[in-house]
Amino acid sequence: MKPTPFDPRKDLAPIPFTSRVLELAQRMKQAGLTWSPHVGCFVWDRDDVIEVPSPFPENVYFILNLGRFLRIFETRERMVEKLVFVPTRYQARLILDKLGAGEEFRSDDSRMSKPGEGEADLIEVYEAVLKTLQKE
DSSP states (O other): OOOOOOOTTTSOOSSOOOHHHHHHHHHHHHTTOOOOOOTTOEEEOTTOOOOSOOSSGGGEEEOSOHHHHHHHHSSHHHHHHHOEEOOOHHHHHHHHHHTTOHHHHHHHOGGGGSOOOOHHHHHHHHHHHHHHHHHO
């Protein structure tokens, strides 16, 4: 079966795959964000390790079948090394809670009570994660 790529002209993106979002995801990784590859994660293959074309823009993939990724990378550790985790807004908020900064962030930003995952909203949460990681 031939894959059907994401078409940004007509398809609704699950998260904004912009260069700014991906840059912040990379910076969170460099700052020590830990994650365990699992189903439900978006990842950025910035080094073009995965030979199959990405269905999403900018070499972003969605882990739907972890086994397929393990066949490429062999171990979860190598996946963590080679891929950049691109958390959804919800996942990033869970990361903030795990880091102990979720309440602080919620109280600092009245806009976070509204739903949405536009680029500005996602960047704001990523920057809060990055700021929290840099404090550690």
